[in-house]
Amino acid sequence: xxxxxxxxxxxxxxxxxxxxxxxxxxxxxxxxxxxxxxxxxxxxxxxxxxxxxxxxxxxxxxxxxxxxxxxxxxxxxxxxxxxxxxxxxxxxxxxxxxxxxxxxxxxxxxxxxxxxxxxxxxxxxxxxxxxxxxxxxxxxxx
Amino acid sequence: xxxxxxxxxxxxxxxxxxxxxxxxxxxxxxxxxxxxxxxxxxxxxxxxxxxxxxxxxxxxxxxxxxxxxxxxxxxxxxxxxxxxxxxxxxxxxxxxxxxxxxxxxxxxxxxxxxxxxxxxxxxxxxxxxxxxxxxxxxxxxxxxxxxxxxxxxxxxxxxxxxxxxxxxxxxxxxxxxxxxxxxxxxxxxxxxxxxxxxxxxxxxxxxxxxxxxxxxxxxxxxxxxxxxxxxxxxxxxxxxxxxxxxxxxxxxxxxxxxxxxxxxxxxxxxxxxxxxxxxxxxxxxxxxxxxxxxxxxxxxxxxxxxxxxxxxxxxxxxxxxxxxxxxxxxxxxxxxxxxxxxxxxxxxxxxxxxxxxxxxxxxxxxxxxxxxxxxxxxxxxxxxxxxxxxxxxxxxxxxxxxxxxxxxxxxxxxxxxxxxxxxxxxxxxxxxxxxxxxxxxxxxxxxxxxxxxxxxxxxxxxxxxxxxxxxxxxxxxxxxxxx
Numbered sequence: 346x347x348x349x350x351x352x353x354x355x356x357x358x359x360x361x362x363x364x365x366x367x368x369x370x371x372x373x374x375x376x377x378x379x380x381x382x383x384x385x386x387x388x389x390x391x392x393x394x395x396x397x398x399x400x401x402x403x404x405x406x407x408x409x410x411x412x413x414x415x416x417x418x419x420x421x422x423x424x425x426x427x428x429x430x431x432x433x434x435x436x437x438x439x440x441x442x443x444x445x446x447x448x449x450x451x452x453x454x455x456x457x458x459x460x461x462x463x464x465x466x467x468x469x470x471x472x473x474x475x476x477x478x479x480x481x482x483x484x485x486x487x
Numbered sequence: 488x489x490x491x492x493x494x495x496x497x498x499x500x501x502x503x504x505x506x507x508x509x510x511x512x513x514x515x516x517x518x519x520x521x522x523x524x525x526x527x528x529x530x531x532x533x534x535x536x537x538x539x540x541x542x543x544x545x546x547x548x549x550x551x552x553x554x555x556x557x558x559x560x561x562x563x564x565x566x567x568x569x570x571x572x573x574x575x576x577x578x579x580x581x582x583x584x585x586x587x588x589x590x591x592x593x594x595x596x597x598x599x600x601x602x603x604x605x606x607x608x609x610x611x612x613x614x615x616x617x618x619x620x621x622x623x624x625x626x627x628x629x630x631x632x633x634x635x636x637x638x639x640x641x642x643x644x645x646x647x648x649x650x651x652x653x654x655x656x657x658x659x660x661x662x663x664x665x666x667x668x669x670x671x672x673x674x675x676x677x678x679x680x681x682x683x684x685x686x687x688x689x690x691x692x693x694x695x696x697x698x699x700x701x702x703x704x705x706x707x708x709x710x711x712x713x714x715x716x717x718x719x720x721x722x723x724x725x726x727x728x729x730x731x732x733x734x735x736x737x738x739x740x741x742x743x744x745x746x747x748x749x750x751x752x753x754x755x756x757x758x759x760x761x762x763x764x765x766x767x768x769x770x771x772x773x774x775x776x777x778x779x780x781x782x783x784x785x786x787x788x789x790x791x792x793x794x795x796x797x798x799x800x801x802x803x804x805x806x807x808x809x810x811x812x813x814x815x816x817x818x819x820x821x822x823x824x825x826x827x828x829x830x831x832x833x834x835x836x837x838x839x840x841x842x843x844x845x846x847x848x849x850x851x852x853x854x855x856x857x858x859x860x861x862x863x864x865x866x867x868x869x870x871x872x873x874x875x876x877x878x879x880x881x882x883x884x885x886x887x888x889x890x891x892x893x894x895x896x897x898x899x900x901x902x903x904x905x906x907x908x909x910x911x912x913x914x915x916x917x918x919x920x921x922x923x924x925x926x927x928x929x930x931x932x933x934x935x936x937x938x939x940x941x942x943x944x945x946x947x948x949x950x951x952x953x954x955x956x957x958x959x960x961x962x963x964x965x966x967x968x969x970x
Binding site for chain 1: 774794797798801842847849850852853854855856857858860861863864865867868869870931936951952953954955957958961962
C-alpha cells in the first residue's frame, strides 16, 4: 500500500476523474491525509454575488467507499454577497492550495440527506450550487 | 508439518452436499464432483487457511464419470476455473469429488494420489503460484489436503462451515472423534455447551477489538467460557475516567499509564483458566493491526464507533469469518430515559452487514472518517451535536451486552437459541423487553459489503482493508491521542 494513501476513497476518485473527463472543473486535493474535491467555476448571479463563478471545496470522508454521506462545503475567499457577508458563510477557515477557504453551513434538509449509492459527488455539487442561486439567497438573512 | 483449515460458506457447503448426494444413493457408484476457487489467509507469512470463494458448478460435459470408475474433470472445466482464478487474482483451485462407497470414513485413492501432483504441476506450469486443494467426500466424512508443489502437500485439519451456525468438520477422513472431557473447571458449563463445543472454544483464537467497558467484560466471559487464546486489540491506555468501567483496571494502572490490553492480559491470565491473551496495541483502522485478525477464528467487536465497525464487516465478509458486534445504547427524550439497549449483532456470510441493519449510519460514518482538523471545523459549524454523544459506559448495562454476545458464540457452536438469529438482538430493560429485530432496517439487496461483495471469500487476495498507520492516527480523537 502506498504510504499516506487513503484506501477507502477509490469510488470518490473514480467519480472525480469521470466528472473531470466530462468537462467539470474538478480535482482531488488533500490537506495532510484529508481529501477534498476542489470544484471550480460554480456559477453565481451577479448581483447579489460579487463574481460570476466561485471555487468550492467539498470534504471527502476517508470512508467514502464504505457508504458515507457528503455534507457542506467551503467557499474560496474573498467573496462578497450584497456587498457584505452571507450569514451562512460562518464556519472556520482553512488554507489549501495557496488559498483561503471558509466553511459554509449548507446542509441537506431532514429526511433528504445524501444517500450513498444513490447520490454522488455530482449530485452534491448540484446541492452546493443551490447555495449560490435563489435558494441560498433566500436563506440569507437581510 | 503445519496444518491448514479450509473455510466455506454454509450455503455453498449445503449445495455441494446436495449436488453430491446422488453419489451415495442407489448402487450406481458414480463419483460426482465440482471445482471451486480459493482465497487465502496467511498469518506472519504462513498459510493458515484457504477460503472457498466460489464453486464453479460443472456445465454439461465438464465432468466425465462412469459407474465404478474414477471421475475426470475435463480440461475445459479446469481451464475455465484456472482462468477465473487468475483473472480474479485468487490463490488456487479446490477440487471436490465423492467416493460413493465411503460412509463414516473416507480417504484419497491411489488414483487421486497419482493425479493430484500431475494436476498441480500442470497448473503451476501455467501460473506458478497456483495452490491446489483436493477434498474427497464420503457420505458422512471428508478428507482434504493442499498441494503447494507437486512434491509438497499439507494435510487439512478442519472444514470450517460458516453461516447461521459455525461447524468445524474434520478433514482427516475419519469418524468424528469423541470430544475430550472438559477439565473440572468447566464441567458445570456442559449443561449449555457440550464437550464438543467446549473443545472447539478451547481451540479457537477469538479476536476482541476494544478493551474498554464492553471489551474487558467480553474477555472475562470468554476466558470463563473456556476460550484459551484471545487476541486483544486496543490503542489506548487506562485513564482515571475509565476506572468505573474497565474490568480489572485499577488506579495504579492509570497512574502508570498502562495500556488497557496489557492490564487485561495480566489479570485474565492470572485467573488460572489457561487462557492466553495476546495484546495488540494499536487502532483497528491501521492496516498493520487489522492484518493481525488473520490469526483469529472469530471477531468480537466491542467498539463504539462506526468506522471500525464497517472495517470489521468488510473484513468478516472478505475472509468469511464470523463477527459478533456488541454494544449498549441509552435512548432518552425530554421525559427521561426511554430505552436502555444491550445489543448484539451477528455478522456472517448470508446475513446483513451493520450498514444494512441500520446500526452504522452514513452520517456518523462520514463524521468519524474526517481527519481531526476537518472534524473540528465541522463541529464548529453546529449540526453535529448528536454525533458527539459518547456511548454509555454503564458497566451493568455493558455487562448485559457482553453476556448476550458470548451466549451467541456458544449458540453458534452448539445451537440452543431459536434459529435463525435475528438481525439485531436488543434487550430494553426499561420495558422489560428482549427485542429480536428480524428485518434489516436499511437493507440493500446490492450492498457491496454483505450481499454483492465482489471480494467475498477472497481473504488476503482481496487486498488491504485498513488504512496506512499515519492516516489511522490522524482519525483518532484528540483525547485518544494522548498516549
